[in-house]
Amino acid sequence: MTENDKPGNDPNENPAETRQGDEQNAAAQTQKQGIDPVRKWTFILLAATVILLAWYLVSDRLVPSTSQARVHALVVPVAPEVSGTVISVEVRNNQRVGAGEKLFHIDPERYQLAVETAEADLQTARQAMGASSANVSAAKATLVSAKASLVRAEKDAARFTRIREEDPGAISLRRIESAEASLEAAKGQVEAAEANVEKARQDLGKTGEQNSRILQARSALAQATLNLERTIVRAPEDGLVTDVRVNKGNYANASAPQMTFIALDNIWVQADFTENNLGHIRAGNQARLVFDALPGKVFSGKVRELGFGVSVDSAPLGSLPTIENNRDWLRSAQRYPVLIDFDIQDRQLASRLRVGSQVTVVVHTGENALLNTLANLQLWFNSILTYAY
Incomplete structure (x- = not known):
């Protein structure tokens, strides 16, 4: 066979027909091999992207989740209410x-002395009340004597006046005037005695344990006793x-914290959700929790309440507002706290939690079986990842 006899080297062959034949052969070959792999994987990736985007948009509303959550508890600074040497x-x-x-324990010596002093003051107050009561009795006795003197002076003045009327020469005018002066003096003594009785009663006040001095002394004793207990x-x-x-x-020093107390019987999780996550969250919704301190485990919880507001920077009165020069197209999402109660029955596990421990939270806002299941699977996977980070 010569070179001109080889296929494709026929001088009489038409190039257009040859190219068309090649394209037909390539199309037939592609049809035999199936769909183009590039187009196939492009379609798969596009479909997966659409599915994931749809899942994100739906789940973000119906089963919202956040990793911006921490364990909180009541933290109380422990400070003494009295000062002294420890x-x-x-x-x-x-x-x-x-x-x-x-x-x-603070040195109680001076507080014990204060109690003893207050007890002595109470005893003194009771004795003073007794003396004041005696003064009232003495003033009353003086009043009785003054009234008796007044009665006697009235009788003398009346008798002398009657005798003079019957016999003007029997009693002198000076004697009559002296009797009338004694009567006026007796009246003044009665008024003075009545005033002394009232003054003694005012000084005494109420009787018994309701006496003001005794109440004041008892109050001082109670305060001294309380300080000793403190x-x-x-x-x-x-x-x-x-x-x-x-x-x-x-x-x-009094009111100066010496240590910190954490109430472990009142622990909760504060999960910070973005505003668009809050649309379906309600108090009482079930929640699922993964604690970084307890990897591999998923715990149940319940939404206690949703935060109504957060602190924002504001200009004080009398000053000009501060305007942020932010030209970003996308702004940061505002988050609001959602408080979640939980109870870990295993005390050994619970003891591993710390105030401030990080938590991943998923809230089930309804009976969405498919979405809840998928969210739980994702959370379980996150719990496994907490072993590594």
Whole structure:
């Protein structure tokens, strides 16, 4: 065979017909091999993107989730209500304590002396009340005597006047005037005695334990006793003490915190959801929680309440407002707190939680079986990932 006899080298062959034949052969070959892989995977990726976008938009409303959540508890600074030198500290840092358990003790000596002084003052007040009562009795006796003198003076004046009327020469005018003067003096003595009785009663006040001096002394004694009791600082309820900054020999000022108390019986999760997540969340909705401190485990919770407002920067009165020069196309989403209650029955697991521990939260806003299941699967996967980060 010569070179001109090889296929494709026929000088009489038409190039257009040859190209058309090649295209037909390529189309036939492609049809035999199936759909183009590039087009196939492009379609798959596009479909997956649409599905994921739809899932995100729907789930973000019906099963909202957030990783911006932390464990919170009531945190109370422990400060003494009286000042003094610390003579003993009964707890160590991060120790669990029971309600009423002794935390530290302030030197009670001067407060004990104050109690003894108040007791003596109370006794003095009772004695003073007795003296005031005696003064009232004495004033009353003086009043009785003055009234008797008045009666006698009235009788003398009346008798002398009658005798003079019957016999003008029997009694002199001077004697009559002296009797009338004695009568006026007796009246003045009665008025003075009545005033003394009223003054003695005012000085005495109420009788018995309702006497003002006794009430004041009893109040001072109660305050001194309370201050003495306050030299022992106790735990307000069951919880944990941390940040212990007091030691024996330190001088503790009243109202100055010496340690921090955390109430472990009242712990909740604060989950910060974006505004567009809140549309379907209601108090009582079920929630699922994953704690970073407890990897591999998913816990149940319930929405307690939704926050109504958050703090924003505002200019004080009398000043000009501050305007942010922000020209970004997309602004940061505003978040609001959602409080979630939970209860971990296993105390050993619960003890591993810390105030401020990070949490991932999913809220089931309705009976959406498919969405709830998918959200739970995603949360379970996140719980596994917490082993690694």
